[in-house]
Amino acid sequence: AVRHIITVIVRVLACPLGPIGHHLGVTHLAGSPYPLPSPAMMGMKDILASLSPKRDHSAERTDTVPSPSSGNPLSHSGLLSHFSNMRTKFSSPPGSGDITPPRSGSANSLTEEEIREAERALTEENEERHRQVVTALVDGKPLEGAVIPMHANAGVISRPKILPPKSAAEEARHLREYERVARHAHEALEREAKERQKMDEVQRAREKKMSENARIWHDDIIPHWDTSKTKKKTIQLYWQGIPPSVRGRVWSLAIGNELRISQELYEISQGHAAEAKRLVADTDHSKEGTHTIVTGSGEVVTYDPETDVLSGKEESVKGVHLDLPKTFPALALFQKSGPLHAPLMQVLEAYALYRPDVGYVPEMSYIVANMLLNMEEYSAFVCFSNLLNRPFFMALFRFDMPVINKYMAAMTGLIEAFLPKVARNLANHSILPEIYLSDWLLTMYAKAIPLDIATRIWDIVFIEGEMVLFRVALGVLRMYASILSVGSFEECMQLLRALPKDMDEHELFNYIEEFPFDPKKWEKLVR
Secondary structure (H helix, E strand, O other): OHHHHHHHHHHHHHOOOOOHHHHOOEEEOOOOOOEEEOOOOOOHHHHHHOOOOOOOHHHHHHOOOOOOOOOOOOOHHHHHHHHHHHHHHHOOOOOOOOOOOOOOOOOOOOOHHHHHHHHHHHHHHHHHHHHHHHHHHHHOOOOOOOOOOOOOOOOOOOOOOOOOOOOHHHHHHHHHHHHHHHHHHHHHHHHHHHHHHHHHHHHHHHHHHHHHHHHHHHHHHHHHHHHHOOOHHHHHHHHHOOOHHHHHHHHHHHHOOOOOOOHHHHHHHHHHHHHHHHHHHOOOOOOOOOEEEEOOOOOEEEEEOOOOEEOOOHHHHHHHHHHHHHOOHHHOOOOOOOOOHHHHHHHHHHHHHHOOOOOOOOOHHHHHHHHHOOOOHHHHHHHHHHHHOOHHHHHHHOOOHHHHHHHHHHHHHHHHHHOHHHHHHHHHOOOOHHHHHHHHHHOOOOOOOOHHHHHHHHHHHHHHOOHHHHHHHHHHHHHOHHHHOOOOHHHHHHHHHOOOOOOOHHHHHHHHOOOOOOHHHHHHHHO
């Protein structure tokens, strides 16, 4: 973007007349910064003859014009000689009657081949010179010979001789503009370089820290999980983020398997899911009576072929394949041709038959997908089933409104207590927590914020519980309080519905830590 802006400025300064030049009979040769008399008023040979001679770079610095050499007429010096000799014939303004086109066979005439070659050579050289000028401006370095065409006694950027010369004041103003553009471009590049260097240093430090922490998790914490999980050192480590190499194992330990789900039970649930899909898709109504399916939880579900509807929520398996293409599409892992498409579908369908009282809810795909990024398929099914068996998540995915309303009321009170200005502005616009918080909670922020930040939040949620999700909500509101405390309804809703993708992870977690929750007080608040 900086390069593009500088290119435009250079071209404008090179010919300040702009559109006025058209009315003065001045135009540009394609690809060349030389203004020329209008093609409508001159022939091609006349146009080439009117070109200002290029000067040697060293001559620019001494304000002298090199003497043209007499060589091959198609060489650079030969062309300059032709143009220099013919220039006097076209020095009068267009239409004055003093212009006499060169006669055929004269020393100053050019063949069509010479014209094409001259046009090509000048265009290529001028484009290269212009590129050098822009590069010099962007780099903020002295031009050192990289100049655009100009005549004797010209400054940094000046007009060809066929245009009125600049005044000293205008020349000085353009020079100051050039220096300002070069300085700002150089400063912008320096800032970008420093920011990249800082980000690289932070990333390298974080990777080194994660490598050291991985050894501690693997050697000291995981083997002694029951006694280590509540230690202060362990708490500090999972707040820093669990290393990816051990994250799946730690998640499995933190969530547990109170439901005692075995590999065999998972396979049985998969079979029931396949049978349910077949029955739902069956269009043969000739059979009489009802069919039964025994789910993984032992519940008997009936299927009536007259209506093609299962009595529980197993029919929701029909919607699983519709949501997979929308699950983290940027990763291209869960779409139809992706390597995790089948595992994600199988886990979701198996759960819908394992827990027919819950069935399938679209937001589930985000949770299971992130689990599959960190563990095997069977482990993901175990973790997902046990996570949703916790009271808060079960109420959330069963849409148990009396329970959900208690949590939303608690959240409203927390916002009023910690962020009163935000609370007042959102209340004035009738923006209640359930309007924006439901989507955040159902996906555990995996859809709302960058996945790497959401994954780090999960590290804490699986160990400390659902109250962390509400601390994160307060942190997000605090992070964007400057907008949410004074913004209009549209501004607030746009922000809450689509949080910025460039969210700063370090800043967010600093805000989250500003809102410490006491687990016992939290339990009283939502009960």
